[in-house]
Amino acid sequence: xxxxxxxxxxxxxxxxxxxxxxxxxxxxxxxxxxxxxxxxxxxxxxxxxxxxxxxxxxxxxxxxxxxxxxxxxxxxxxxxxxxxxxxxxxxxxxxxxxxxxxxxxxxxxxxxxxxxxxxxxxxxxxxxxxxxxxxxxxxxxxxxxxxxxxxxxxxxxxxxxxxxxxxxxxxxxxxxxxxxxxxxxxxxxxxxxxxxxxxxxxxxxxxxxxxxxxxxxxxxxxxxxxxxxxxxxxxxxxxxxxxxxxxxxxxxxxxxxxxxxxxxxxxxxxxxxxxxxxxxxxx
Ligand code: NAP
Numbered sequence: 001x002x003x004x005x006x007x008x009x010x011x012x013x014x015x016x017x018x019x020x021x022x023x024x025x026x027x028x029x030x031x032x033x034x035x036x037x038x039x040x041x042x043x044x045x046x047x048x049x050x051x052x053x054x055x056x057x058x059x060x061x062x063x064x065x066x067x068x069x070x071x072x073x074x075x076x077x078x079x080x081x082x083x084x085x086x087x088x089x090x091x092x093x094x095x096x097x098x099x100x101x102x103x104x105x106x107x108x109x110x111x112x113x114x115x116x117x118x119x120x121x122x123x124x125x126x127x128x129x130x131x132x133x134x135x136x137x138x139x140x141x142x143x144x145x146x147x148x149x150x151x152x153x154x155x156x157x158x159x160x161x162x163x164x165x166x167x168x169x170x171x172x173x174x175x176x177x178x179x180x181x182x183x184x185x186x187x188x189x190x191x192x193x194x195x196x197x198x199x200x201x202x203x204x205x206x207x208x209x210x211x212x213x214x215x216x217x218x219x220x221x222x223x224x225x226x227x228x229x230x231x232x233x234x235x236x237x238x239x240x241x242x243x244x245x246x247x248x249x250x251x252x253x254x255x256x257x258x259x260x261x262x263x264x265x266x267x268x269x270x271x272x273x274x275x276x277x278x279x280x281x282x283x
Contacts, residue, residue, distance in 0.1 A: 009038040009265070012051060013065035016040045020231075020279050021063055021258060027278025028262045031271040045071055052076075055094055061265040062092040063258070066202075069103075069133045076101035085170065086136040091261040104260035105134055106141030111256025113196065116248035117225045121145035127190040128152050129181065129212050130200035131159040134229055138200055139167045142174065149175040151190040153213075155182070155201070181212065191217050197226045204234035215239040229253055255279060 011021040019040050026036040037060075043051045045067050052075035055062055064072055069088045073079070076089060077098040083089050089101035113119055124147045128135055131154035142150050150167070154160035160178035168176045179186040181201075191197065203212045211234070218224065218239055226240035229250040240247035259270030 006035070007037055007039045008060040009062065010055075010059060011038070011040045011063040011065060012043040012068055013040075014042050014045060014067060016042045016065065019065065020254065023281050024255065024258050024275045024279040025063075025262060027274045027281075028259075028271055031274040032266070032268055034266075043068065048072055049075060052099060055092065056097045056099060059092075059094050061094065061261070063261055064090050064092070066133065073101070075099060082106060082137075082140065085166075086140045088133045088136055090133075090137075090257065091264055093264055102261070102264055103137050104257040104264070105137030105253075106144070107260040108253040108255075108257030109138045109141050109198070110145060111259070112248065112250070112252035113225075113227065115252045115256070116227065117196075117246055119196070119225070121147050123148050124195045125149045125193050126151070126196045126198060127187075127194040128198040128200060130154060130198075130202075131156070131163045131178075132200070132202070135198075135200040136163060136166075138198060139163055139176075140170070143167045143171045143176070146172055147174050149193075150177075151186075151194070152176070152178045153181045153183075153187060153190065154178070155180075157181075184214065184217075187213060187217055188220060191220050191224065194221065194224055197224055199226070199228040199230070199234070199236055202230075204228060204230040204236065209234075211235045211239070218243055218245065227253075251276075251279060 011019050022038050022040050025038040048071050072089050078100050080102045083101045083103035088103050091102040093100045126147050152160040157180040164176045164178040201212050203209045226247040228234050228237050231250040237247045262270045
């Protein structure tokens with residue numbers, strides 16, 4: 001495992017070439033005259049243990065993306081309460097050779113909804129598409145922030161049901177249910193009552209991906225806010241915009257989860273505007 005000697009921070013994933021985290025995080029480090037210590041590295045999931053050993057010796061911090069957020073857990077010395085609850089680590093802080101694991105995806109969702117729609121999660125009726133890593137973190141954030149209800153719709157319905165069971169255990173009044181992504185009647189009911197649709201499946205990452213749901217369903221609720229974690233215009237976002245619904249892509253989620261990671265590593269307030277400018281730079 002090799003990396004440039006001046007690099008103290010990495011984002012790892014497989015693939016990772018598309019990641020805009022380096023330009024965004026380096027903008028934050030430069031804001032504090034701390035150089036450009038952040039880079040990206042593709043890590044084969046089979047070599048995650050070897051990477052963890054490298055990180056203990058040579059790094060100060062790591063961001064993790066698909067498919068590493070769960071498989072890193074056996075190598076982490078201590079998990080934050082959030083990452084233990086959602087069994088997902090997207091941030092490592094390394095101190096004296098020890099790996100401390102955090103999950104900042106929930107902070108990313110809260111920040112993005114506040115920034116994009118001027119709304120707090122508290123009291124919202126939410127339909128969430130997906131039950132993977134990002135959806136796990138979001139579901140815990142929604143119940144911790146006391147959303148009014150959460151419907152989890154996933155292709156593999158067992159995963160939606162498991163997640164609903166897990167988050168129900170820490171709900172303080174949020175009504176949680178699981179449905180299949182192909183159950184049109186249940187989707188219609190959930191959309192009709194939702195304030196917010198959170199798209200957290202990986203559909204939309206590739207140009208020719210189908211939309212995760214039948215897009216005519218968006219016509220059922222003229223007050224629906226639509227958020228898609230993918231950070232380019234997806235068919236879902238385009239249809240929402242055509243219907244005049246408030247709609248936002250995942251850029252602000254990336255900014256806020258990255259800002260939370262930066263604050264964990266440095267103890268300094270994240271310079272959000274500098275990070276936004278960094279995010280938008282050509283790669
Ligand atoms: P993940 O753990 O791999 O989960 C993928 C999810 O997508 C699962 O719910 C999966 O359903 C669903 N899915 C995949 N292919 C599908 C298909 N053909 N039809 C229907 N559903 C399908 O990934 P993740 O980490 O949660 O990430 C999900 C997305 O959010 C990715 O696109 C990622 O880039 C994005 N993301 C963005 C940010 C941000 O800052 N903007 C942060 C985190 C993640 P099954 O359970 O049925 O397989």
